[in-house]
Amino acid sequence: MANVRNQKMLLIVNPVSGKKLAKQYMMRMINRFDQAGYNVTACCTQINKNAYDIVMNRAHQFDIVVCCGGDGTLKETVCGIMQLGLDIPIGYLPMGSTNDFAKSMGIPTDVHDAVEAIINGEPKPVDIGKFGEEFFIYVAAFGNFTAISYSCNQKLKNALGKNAYYMQAVADFFRMKPYHARVEADGEFFEGDYFYGAASNSYGIAGMPVLHNMGVEFDDGLHELILVNMFKNPMELLSLANDMVNKTVSDNPIVTIRHCKHIRFEFDDPTPFTLDGEFGGEHTSVEAATLKHAVKIMVQRPEWISLEENEEHDFVEEPHEA
């Protein structure tokens, strides 16, 4: 950023997200932002969804809002900024268990680099999903495996990272069932028994980087509709697993992928959705739409980078001296 002198920064810190490292880095972060010329006001989240409340109550007084925590903290911050209709940049210091969104976006997962990306980076316009009356950042999904993120306990997530999700996925495999749905995507209709369905704006889903080379962009005004038919036999499951590993999911005959602006999901029975890993309510009819360039997020690099496979950052190294 060219000149940040006297810019007012609201720094929202979730001290208990992910590996609880925010507290450890907080003074260094504030010191670095202060050195760079920001006038920093720091708040810690206290209860669930509190980052949203802090934004709603205070963000209108600031030039930039920076949140420090997991993807959930970022989501609360983005939802608050969207709700207020503010045109100010959002900075994200990712301290969650997997940080999928940060990696997908090119936001550094190293604390020092993430701080520098806010100070010296640039605001990138990013699309946000509207789901009914709510917002989502990277995925609104139904079906099997969607409950993984919020059913997987925090201690397990911290200890095992992505492996916690995979372990939960294996457990869920034995409980999987079909979800009958009717789906309309920009005028195209689909109906079937699905294993999984989603409106997505991400390379990775449930921590699995499966949508490479499929034209996913975060600022193209489009989401990806993903529908996976229920497996008819074990070979279909093995074939899909193989395509996920080889990043050739779009070639799999039981997978449908469309780039679209509006998606309507309809079900015979109320069906639970997950929004960015959190419970998103049960729906019989719900619309997902893309809000193009709805927010600006500070990023380090001029181009989006690819999600690095199996990258795991544990933040144990000492950050650079601020």
Ligand SMILES: [Mg+2]
């Ligand atoms: Mg997109």
